[in-house]
Amino acid sequence: MLEAKELTKKYEDGVIALDHLNLKVESGEIFCMFGANGAGKTTAINLFLNFIPPTEGTVFIEGIDMIKEPLKAKDFVSFVSENVTLYGNFSAFQNINYFSKLAGKRNLTRDDYSNVMKRVGLQEEAFNMRTKNFSKGMRQKLGIAIAIIKDAPNIILDEPTSGLDPKSGQEFLVLLSELRDLGKSIFMSTHDIFRAKFVADRVGFMQKGKLVMLKSKEELAGEDLNQLYIEYMHEHANS
Ligand SMILES: Nc1ncnc2c1ncn2[C@@H]1O[C@H](COP(=O)(O)OP(=O)(O)O)[C@@H](O)[C@H]1O
Ligand SMILES: [Mg+2]
Known part of the structure; x- marks a missing residue:
């Protein structure tokens, strides 16, 4: 289980990259976060993993406060970055x-x-x-x-399908659903609305650091997720 409470990041230059995010990803759930470049997805992930300190709020990994007990909390989470670091x-x-x-x-x-x-x-x-x-x-x-x-019981992925060809992307999402079925909590940021729709249990849209929409698979049934995304982004463009 992965939880953000009032999670906020204001960078030194005054940019509020994440604005009071409240979100819980349960065991056995895939959560997909969408949003334009610069919306705050990577900032949220960096905060989840304690790579950067929050300005306000906190993160719980399996109920362990990531800010207070980072070493303990980190045992319970795996991370796949956008640019995987290897030797x-x-x-x-x-x-x-x-x-x-x-x-x-x-x-x-x-x-x-x-x-x-x-x-x-x-x-x-x-x-x-x-x-x-x-x-x-x-x-x-x-x-x-x-x-x-x-x-680890929690897996966080930042745009994991961005470097994958269509077949690998598809296989990857099947793999994610298998991990979900094993009880993992999975949080991923992605631009791949088309494929994510098939595996996500819930989706969120982020804009200018705010979570502007949150919907479950059931609520999305019959909806055109791509269209919904475009409408929301347009609607909140000036708010
Ligand atoms: N280290 C940083 N210092 C200052 N501003 C940053 C830093 N990292 C990201 N930002 C700003 O925070 C906002 C969110 O960025 P980011 O979290 O990378 O978005 P996303 O992953 O959704 O593309 C952007 O306006 C970006 O320019
Ligand atoms: Mg990013």
């Missing part, structure tokens, strides 16, 4: 081994790594390749594998 001179195997150990997973075998890399659709020829030669999609897949292997 370029290391192979995929070496990267996943390194990051798994860093996440405190010490008893994993080479088979465990192979299985999870297969599961995310990374081609086997790439397992021993240095990651500096990886395409963006391959980096994204390995990043997702690293996040999955940590086996």
